[in-house]
Amino acid sequence: MEKAVIFAGFGGQGILLAGKILARAGMNRGLEVTWLPSYGPEMRGGTANCTVVVADSPIGSPVVDNPEALVAMNAPSLDKFEARVAEDGIVVVNSSLIKRPLKRQDVRSILVPVNDIAMELGNPRVINMVALGALVRALGVVSLEDVQAAMEEELRGKGRDKLIALNREALRRGFSEAEKYVTGDA
Amino acid sequence: MSRVLMRGNEAIAEAAIRSGLKCYFCYPITPQGELVEYMAKELPKRGGVFLQAESEVAAINMVYGAAAAGVRTMTSSSSPGISLKQEGISYIAMARLPCVIVNMMRGGPGLGNIAPAQGDYFQATKGGGHGDYHLIVLAPSTVPEAAELVRLAFELSDKYRVPAMILADGMIGQMMEPVELPEPVDPKDIPERPWAVTGAKGRPRNVISSFDLEPEGLREMNLVLQDTYREIERSEVRWEEVETEDAEILLVAYGTMGRIAKTVVRLAREEGLKTGLLRPITLWPFPYEPIRKLAERVKTVLTVELSAGQMWEDVRLAVEGRAETPFYGELGGVVPSPKRILEEVRKYVG
Amino acid sequence: MSVEVAIPEGYVKIFSKPRALSDAKYTYCPGCHHGIITRLVAEAIDELGILERTVGIAPVGCAVFLDRFFNCDFVQAAHGRACAVATGIKRARPDLVVFTYQGDGDLAAIGTAETIHAANRGENITVIFVNNGIYGMTGGEMAPTTLPGQRTTTTPLGREPRLHGFPLKISEMLAQLDGPAYITRQAVFDYKHIVRAKQAILKAFRNQLEGKGFSLVEILSTCPTNWRMSPADAGRWVAEEVVKTYPLGDLKDVG
Numbered sequence: 100m101e102k103a104v105i106f107a108g109f110g111g112q113g114i115l116l117a118g119k120i121l122a123r124a125g126m127n128r129g130l131e132v133t134w135l136p137s138y139g140p141e142m143r144g145g146t147a148n149c150t151v152v153v154a155d156s157p158i159g160s161p162v163v164d165n166p167e168a169l170v171a172m173n174a175p176s177l178d179k180f181e182a183r184v185a186e187d188g189i190v191v192v193n194s195s196l197i198k199r200p201l202k203r204q205d206v207r208s209i210l211v212p213v214n215d216i217a218m219e220l221g222n223p224r225v226i227n228m229v230a231l232g233a234l235v236r237a238l239g240v241v242s243l244e245d246v247q248a249a250m251e252e253e254l255r256g257k258g259r260d261k262l263i264a265l266n267r268e269a270l271r272r273g274f275s276e277a278e279k280y281v282t283g284d285a
Numbered sequence: 286m287s288r289v290l291m292r293g294n295e296a297i298a299e300a301a302i303r304s305g306l307k308c309y310f311c312y313p314i315t316p317q318g319e320l321v322e323y324m325a326k327e328l329p330k331r332g333g334v335f336l337q338a339e340s341e342v343a344a345i346n347m348v349y350g351a352a353a354a355g356v357r358t359m360t361s362s363s364s365p366g367i368s369l370k371q372e373g374i375s376y377i378a379m380a381r382l383p384c385v386i387v388n389m390m391r392g393g394p395g396l397g398n399i400a401p402a403q404g405d406y407f408q409a410t411k412g413g414g415h416g417d418y419h420l421i422v423l424a425p426s427t428v429p430e431a432a433e434l435v436r437l438a439f440e441l442s443d444k445y446r447v448p449a450m451i452l453a454d455g456m457i458g459q460m461m462e463p464v465e466l467p468e469p470v471d472p473k474d475i476p477e478r479p480w481a482v483t484g485a486k487g488r489p490r491n492v493i494s495s496f497d498l499e500p501e502g503l504r505e506m507n508l509v510l511q512d513t514y515r516e517i518e519r520s521e522v523r524w525e526e527v528e529t530e531d532a533e534i535l536l537v538a539y540g541t542m543g544r545i546a547k548t549v550v551r552l553a554r555e556e557g558l559k560t561g562l563l564r565p566i567t568l569w570p571f572p573y574e575p576i577r578k579l580a581e582r583v584k585t586v587l588t589v590e591l592s593a594g595q596m597w598e599d600v601r602l603a604v605e606g607r608a609e610t611p612f613y614g615e616l617g618g619v620v621p622s623p624k625r626i627l628e629e630v631r632k633y634v635g
Numbered sequence: 636m637s638v639e640v641a642i643p644e645g646y647v648k649i650f651s652k653p654r655a656l657s658d659a660k661y662t663y664c665p666g667c668h669h670g671i672i673t674r675l676v677a678e679a680i681d682e683l684g685i686l687e688r689t690v691g692i693a694p695v696g697c698a699v700f701l702d703r704f705f706n707c708d709f710v711q712a713a714h715g716r717a718c719a720v721a722t723g724i725k726r727a728r729p730d731l732v733v734f735t736y737q738g739d740g741d742l743a744a745i746g747t748a749e750t751i752h753a754a755n756r757g758e759n760i761t762v763i764f765v766n767n768g769i770y771g772m773t774g775g776e777m778a779p780t781t782l783p784g785q786r787t788t789t790t791p792l793g794r795e796p797r798l799h800g801f802p803l804k805i806s807e808m809l810a811q812l813d814g815p816a817y818i819t820r821q822a823v824f825d826y827k828h829i830v831r832a833k834q835a836i837l838k839a840f841r842n843q844l845e846g847k848g849f850s851l852v853e854i855l856s857t858c859p860t861n862w863r864m865s866p867a868d869a870g871r872w873v874a875e876e877v878v879k880t881y882p883l884g885d886l887k888d889v890g
Contacts, residue, residue, distance in 0.1 A: 119461065123290050126463045132290070134461035159548030161460055164622040308727050334726045338719070339752035346716035346749070350723020353710045354690075354731070358723070376713050482708035482724065484688035484731055492702050494693075494711035 101154035102240055103163035105180050106230075108172025108193075110147045113227030116253070117170070118149040120231060124241040124249035125153040133161035146175060153240050168238055170230050171197060172213065189237045191230055191277070209237050209280045216272050222262075225269035232273025237281055243274045288463035293428045293453065294319035296464045297361070297387060300432035302327060304439045305470045307356035308334040310347040314366045315399045316455035317389035321361070341366040345373030345386075352382035353493040355481025357439055361387035363455070364405050365396065367413075374448060375414030379495030379506065381480075383442035385435065386420070387451045389458040392618030400618025401456035401541055406595035409452045410569040417507060419514050421449040421521065422568040426543040428462035434566070436467045441521060443476045445513050452568060454591065456541045456620065523566035524575055528554065532561030534585040534634045535608075537576060537600050539565045541620070542589050548623040549589075549630060556627075558635045568596070576603035583608050585633040589626055590614045609633070653677035655686050659703040664771075666866025668856035669697055671823045672765055672832070673704055676736065679836045680707070683844065689732040690724055692717040696738035697771040715746025718753035721760045732843055734761040739780040740770045743805045747779075750805070757814035757848035761839045764805070767856040768877065775861030779803035782880055787861070802880050806853045810886035816842050817850035818887040822878065824857075824870040847889065855881055 106118045115136050122134040136149040150166065152158050165185040171177035172193045181203055184190055188206045195214035211233045217226045228250065235246050247267050254263050291299070298320045301309070309324045321337070328335040334351075338344035344360050351358040362370065367388045377384060390405045392398040409422045421441050425431035431453060438449035482491050497503040525543075527550055529535065538546040543564035553560035563579060565572050580586055586608045588597040597612045604610050613629045615621045642648055655677035663669040680686050686707050693701040695714035702709030712720040717735035725733045742750050742764050753760065769787055770776040777787040777794055780802050784793040810818045817839055821832035832854055839850035855877050857869035864872060 119290070122461060126288060126290050132461075132463060134290070135456065136459055157547075158462075158544075159551065160545040160623050161456070162545065162620050162622060164624050308723065310723065336722070336726060339748050342716070343719040343722075343749050343752065346713065346719035347723035347726070349712075349716075350692075350710065350720035350725075351727040352723075353720070354724045354727035356727045358727070372713055373716070380711075482690045482710055482731075483728065484690070485706070485708050486687035490706060490708050492709045492711070494702065494709075496699070496711050 100240070101152065101156070101158065102168070102238060103150060103152045103166040104168040104170065104234065104238065105148055105150050105163070105166045106170045106172075107146065107148035107176030107180055112147070112172045113224065114147045114172060115149050117227040117231040118151045120246055120249045120253055121153070121235070121241070122151050123252060124245040127249060128241055128245060130155055130240075131158050133158050135161040148176065148180075168234060170234050172226070172230060173197065174199065189234070191234050191237065193226070193230060207237070207280065209233055209277050211273060211276045213273070216276065217269065220265060220269055220272065222265055225266055228266045228269035229273035229276070232270035233277035235270070236274045236277035243270060246270055288465055290461050291428060291464045292319050292459060292461050293431050293457040294389070294459070295323045296428050296432040296466070297435050297451065298323035298327065300435035300467055301359055301385065301439070302331055302333065303467050303469045304436045305357045305472060305475050306333055306359055308336075308347070308351035308358040310336050310338050310344040310351070310358070310360050312338050312341045312344050312362065312366060314363045316391060316458050317361050317363050317387065320387065320389070320458070341369035342373065345370035345377070348384050349373055349377050349380070349382060352377065352384045353380070353482050355478035355483055357383075357475065359385040359387070361389070363389045363391045363399075364393050364402075367405060367408065371408070371414035374420070375412075375416050375418065376495045377448050378418035378420070379416065379510070380493050381446040381510070382448065382493065383446055384448050385438045385442060385451065386448060388453070390452065390454040398618050399455055401454035401591060401620055402616075402618050403454060403540060403542065403591035404595070405452065406568065406590070406592060409450055410571065410599075418510060419447070419569050421445070421447055421517060422452050423449065424452045424539040424543070424566060424568050425457060426540050426564060428457065428460060429464045431457055432464050432466060436470075445517055447513060447517065452540065454541050518570040521567060522570045522572050522574070524572040525564040525566060526575070527562040527564070529561035529563065529579055531559050532579075532583055533559040534561070534587060534630060535579050535583045536560065536562045536587050536589055536630070537565070537596070538562065538589040539568060539596065542591055545621070545623055546589055546626065549626045552623055552627050553630050556635070558630060560630055560634065565596070571599045571603070573599070573603040576600060577605070577607070580604040580607035586610050587629060587633065588612045589629070591620065592616070653681045655680040655706055657704055657706050661704060662700045663697060664860045666857065666859040666869065667697070668767070668823050668854070669765060671829060672763065672854050672856065673698070673701070673736075675823070675829070675833045675836050676734070676763055677705065678833065679840050682837065683840055685732045685840070685844070688730065689734065692721050692733070692735040694735070694737040694741040696741045698736050698738060698765070699772065701736055715741050715744070716749055717741065718746065718749040718758070718760070718762065722753055722756070722758050725758060725760050729759070732761075732840065734763060734840070736763045737765065738771070739764070739766045739768065739778045743803050744779045751809065751812070754809045754849045754851065755812050755814040757816070759843050759846055759848050761843050762849070762851040763836065764851055764853040765856045766853055766881065767858040768802075769858050769861050771858045771861055775858070782877065804881065806851065806886050809851060815849040815851065815887055816847040816889045817885075819851075819885045820853040820855070820881060820883050822855040822873055822883055824855075824873045828883075853881075855883075
């Protein structure tokens with residue numbers, strides 16, 4: 100098993116952290132993982148993306164041509180990466196910001212109004228966790244509990260403890276939002 | 286032992302601290318900023334010295350001073366900064382001081398960019414500054430291997446009194462992987478440095494110098510270096526082989542390209558193409574002999590690099606006509622996908 | 636080799652070579668003030684009793700053989716980098732007494748950045764800055780400290796400030812910084828000034844022992860060979876002309 104995910108969006112949408120939490124969850128499961136960010140000047144307020152690979156054997160290239168999944172947090176990200184998603188792959192679309200349908204017919208789209216859900220939860224900053232929750236449900240490599248635990252490890256003791264409960268809920272909401280698109284168990 | 290998820294830059298810093306690093310000197314440059322920041326935060330807490338110098342030139346000369354004073358010391362930078370350090374590295378090599386230099390290579394020449402590249406191979410393996418000298422050059426291809434090789438770099442540098450370089454690239458610096466960090470070194474296991482300048486009390490005075498105006502004297506100093514290099518070439522060549530037993534085509538790649546090439550081997554094997562990989566871990570000393578042996582058996586030795594063909598020259602020296610030696614490289618920080626390299630492989634086998 | 640001479644009955648030895656100096660012969664030109672300055676440093680090391688914990692940094696320039704003249708540990712630095720090397724040693728082993736000994740090409744041209752930043756950090760080191768306004772070892776080229784109108788091999792018609800820049804007053808520059816403890820300019824062209832220079836050098840070392848931070852003693856020196864003067868004329872030139880551009884005295888002293 101080797102699955103690659105590209106997380107992409109605006110800088111400030113918590114893209115890199117969402118990827119890191121997925122990687123950590125995979126590592127805690129005893130899997131091999133790589134987390135590769137785009138880096139450099141584009142980090143400063145422009146677009147951001149990272150590639151996470153989770154596998155049950157040593158990972159060769161952390162650079163992936165055709166990821167099994169894409170999390171597109173805004174329209175430019177979908178434009179940039181849609182064509183690269185593997186056949187029968189998954190695209191988590193932030194339908195709060197992306198209004199166009201997918202061009203691809205051979206991938207599964209999971210439409211999640213990420214910003215709207217985050218606003219309902221009372222904090223727009225948890226959009227990354229909503230999206231990650233949805234991805235986790237669709238990808239089926241780690242469980243909701245795995246990412247919730249990894250998120251806690253990531254936030255604990257860094258002055259963000261009080262956000263843990265909210266982020267748990269955001270992950271759960273994303274996870275159940277993806278439920279209706281998924282057949283079979285995670 | 287538990288695994289921690291760390292960036293390459295951070296894993297290198299932590300491994301260095303656990304290897305008994307006492308003094309670290311730096312100048313900020315991307316893509317190794319996290320290494321500098323990690324050191325700033327951690328090293329003073331753990332009894333070491335962190336100092337941000339006014340330039341790369343000053344930083345390497347501070348390393349020269351601290352190494353002369355007999356402590357484990359290190360600097361890190363990226364390509365343009367490493368160019369600036371070359372003067373100091375040449376002095377350190379001739380003065381026979383142990384130290385570790387990390388180069389997180391980026392796209393060049395000139396200011397280039399901050400994307401991963403391997404254009405500093407010549408500079409790293411053939412000396413780099415003026416004069417006849419070598420560094421021990423270690424090329425990690427993963428984050429855990431980077432942590433491992435930092436420890437080895439300190440050990441080899443101490444053992445031979447030859448500066449050691451970790452030659453990686455922006456991708457290894459920036460990416461995260463699970464790492465098993467080395468145990469903190471026992472200070473008793475760090476070799477004594479009877480030659481260091483520690484104050485001439487109860488012993489003849491020590492002088493650290495790279496200088497002798499008399500040609501015969503300077504030749505003697507050079508011969509000591511050359512003898513050391515021959516010893517290192519005999520004893521310290523390291524490499525990894527993947528699926529070479531029945532290979533018809535051998536890939537040779539190091540660092541980031543080395544790990545990408547592993548995926549290429551897997552994809553090629555899935556297509557029934559008998560493909561193997563030799564990944565040099567020490568770039569100097571270079572694994573000439575293992576490549577030569579494999580070249581007896583394979584039809585093609587394909588070198589793949591993020592450069593215009595620098596390591597390729599050493600591969601051809603190793604193969605010496607025993608097989609065809611094509612090359613595929615990318616430039617400017619472009620990282621080729623495994624599929625792109627697979628297309629190259631298909632040209633020569635199957 | 637030193638020759639041991641028996642002291643005759645009734646005589647008292649009142650002058651001898653400092654313990655800090657070795658038996659090696661100086662490589663300085665006859666009449667050059669380097670010889671005096673090197674000896675003053677050695678005397679200061681003797682008087683403070685610090686020979687066994689002192690590390691000197693030799694520069695590139697006329698003092699490139701400095702390590703041979705002393706009996707303490709020494710490091711030979713690259714051109715201009717002495718203050719960076721000293722920083723590395725002192726930070727690694729703060730118990731050592733670390734001094735650099737640099738000419739004006741080394742310290743004030745190629746090593747300007749290393750000098751200013753070591754001073755600005757208040758590195759607890761002692762810097763002996765020998766300013767003779769010329770590159771002596773390489774053949775009498777213009778230094779940043781060369782006086783206007785002064786002929787050198789690279790200013791054959793004399794230094795023209797509009798083309799070649801003005802004399803660089805490093806000590807005045809450093810005195811503006813918050814980092815240094817002590818910046819002074821001295822000369823050794825006569826006995827009175829030699830005594831003062833010695834006191835300044837002693838103070839610069841004492842400051843380090845007391846942890847006060849960066850101390851620099853600039854000493855105006857001669858280059859009879861490249862100035863094309865007799866040693867006596869060269870000394871007079873410093874006393875009468877050079878001091879007009881580079882006035883003597885303390886520029887900064889935090890006490």
